[in-house]
Amino acid sequence: MDRRAFLYGTIASIGTALIPAPSRAEGDGALGLRGALGPGDPGIAVASEADQSTRLQKAADKAVAEGRPLFLPPGRFAVSNLLLPAGLTLIGVPGQTRLVYTGGGRLASARGGRGLSIDGVIFDGANRGLGDDTTGLIDFSEIDDLSFSRCEVIGSASHGLTLSRVSGRLWQSRITGARAVGIVATEGRGLDIADNLIADCGSGGVLVQRWTAASDGTALSRNRIERIKALAGVTGGHGHGIEVFQARGVAIEMNRISGCAGAAVAIAAAADAQVTGNQCLGSGGAAIRASDAAEGAMIANNVIDGATTGLAVTGLAVAARLAAITGNMVRNIAAGEPALAGGVGIHVDADAAVTGNVVESTAGVGLRLGWGASLRNVVASANIIRNATTGIGVSVVEGVGRTVVTANLISAAPSGGIRGMRYADFVTEDLTAADPATFPGLVLEKNQMG
Numbered sequence: 001m002d003r004r005a006f007l008y009g010t011i012a013s014i015g016t017a018l019i020p021a022p023s024r025a026e027g028d029g030a031l032g033l034r035g036a037l038g039p040g041d042p043g044i045a046v047a048s049e050a051d052q053s054t055r056l057q058k059a060a061d062k063a064v065a066e067g068r069p070l071f072l073p074p075g076r077f078a079v080s081n082l083l084l085p086a087g088l089t090l091i092g093v094p095g096q097t098r099l100v101y102t103g104g105g106r107l108a109s110a111r112g113g114r115g116l117s118i119d120g121v122i123f124d125g126a127n128r129g130l131g132d133d134t135t136g137l138i139d140f141s142e143i144d145d146l147s148f149s150r151c152e153v154i155g156s157a158s159h160g161l162t163l164s165r166v167s168g169r170l171w172q173s174r175i176t177g178a179r180a181v182g183i184v185a186t187e188g189r190g191l192d193i194a195d196n197l198i199a200d201c202g203s204g205g206v207l208v209q210r211w212t213a214a215s216d217g218t219a220l221s222r223n224r225i226e227r228i229k230a231l232a233g234v235t236g237g238h239g240h241g242i243e244v245f246q247a248r249g250v251a252i253e254m255n256r257i258s259g260c261a262g263a264a265v266a267i268a269a270a271a272d273a274q275v276t277g278n279q280c281l282g283s284g285g286a287a288i289r290a291s292d293a294a295e296g297a298m299i300a301n302n303v304i305d306g307a308t309t310g311l312a313v314t315g316l317a318v319a320a321r322l323a324a325i326t327g328n329m330v331r332n333i334a335a336g337e338p339a340l341a342g343g344v345g346i347h348v349d350a351d352a353a354v355t356g357n358v359v360e361s362t363a364g365v366g367l368r369l370g371w372g373a374s375l376r377n378v379v380a381s382a383n384i385i386r387n388a389t390t391g392i393g394v395s396v397v398e399g400v401g402r403t404v405v406t407a408n409l410i411s412a413a414p415s416g417g418i419r420g421m422r423y424a425d426f427v428t429e430d431l432t433a434a435d436p437a438t439f440p441g442l443v444l445e446k447n448q449m450g
Helices: 003-018 053-065
Strands: 075-079 089-091 097-101 108-119 122-124 136-149 152-154 159-164 168-171 174-176 181-186 191-194 197-199 204-215 219-221 224-228 240-248 251-253 256-260 265-268 274-276 279-281 286-291 295-300 303-307 309-313 321-326 329-333 344-348 350-355 358-369 376-381 384-395 403-406 409-411 418-422 425-430 442-445
Touching: 053 075, 152 159, 159 174, 174 181, 181 191, 181 197, 204 224, 224 240, 240 256, 286 295, 286 303, 295 309, 303 309, 309 321, 309 329, 321 344, 329 344, 344 350, 358 376, 384 403
Parallel strands: 075 097, 089 108, 097 122, 108 136, 122 152, 136 159, 136 168, 152 174, 159 181, 168 191, 174 197, 181 204, 191 219, 197 224, 204 240, 219 251, 224 256, 240 265, 251 274, 256 279, 265 286, 274 295, 279 303, 286 309, 295 321, 303 329, 309 344, 321 350, 329 358, 344 358, 350 376, 358 384, 376 403, 384 409, 384 418, 403 442
Antiparallel strands: 418 425
């Protein structure tokens, strides 16, 4: 059965069979709390500033006890510290049913159990401060089979929505105006975050994290993430659109991420990430970055337009390794920090295949292989590099490993097609005609300079 038809039928049956008409004593400014509850349940004033927390809590508990959904009509409900019981189905009117936080803790939470469904409700934090031990305006933990759809979470003084050890689906919702991170998912149990808008957050769009590295199973697909800032003094997040820390096996697919102060996608200490088919536009740092012992990244078919580094698999204390980077479009990379030697299109360090990418208009190096002695076991082939100051930069410091650079097409590179580097400095002229014995671990074949 079509889901829309099912909901329409459910709400219609609630409205005609189970809800009594409001009495004259209730007045024109009050409506009954609508839901699959028996006749005679007390009404809740929705056109009032009066706190509705106690009444709404009782209604939610009763709906679960009787095995019926709870429907909230259009209007404003002033509430705080709601504890949503497992098994609850809460249905509002999208864009019109609004729960407004009154202060003193958080707006709503859920703790443990299986099955929680929320559809069409606005959770409005009103930018009021949260409790000292509270990080999310909405906080769900230890929940299996969550369904959170067509909702809005707005105006949180900290994180918007925090999910800890949760499985299920968060979809077709809007999370905007959080002072910290829009969505924080910790120790996921298989969570789908899809078709949402996350925008105008102070320190991050979505943060997927684990306390110890382990399989997570979170998937992010077809989300729009926009205008993510990096506010000073705000905990959590680094201005990234999507950040993954120690969560293995995360899939990031077909998202549109624009206007981030940091990276569009940042992965650290997380193995087996799949980053495919995303649009990364106007990033303040690296558009896509895997770092600090990230291993086994598949980064393919992404469009990157505007960043200081297009795509980097690298690290600080411990370099990332083992990556397949293929079919990406990288363009309009501006000069960044001096250590980057200007803007860099694609950078890799170790155990990586870089094939079939197109890099155009970079302020520095189109493709940079290695940083110091970190370079080893890298193949760069069949890439097109156009309008970069230098086409390809290869580390030639002592101790580098084997590198194969073959069948690349480089054009409009005024400072050279392929040059050796010591960290950020160029130390050779163009290597395309160099004696192979000069750098025995470097294989250069069939590269074409235009």
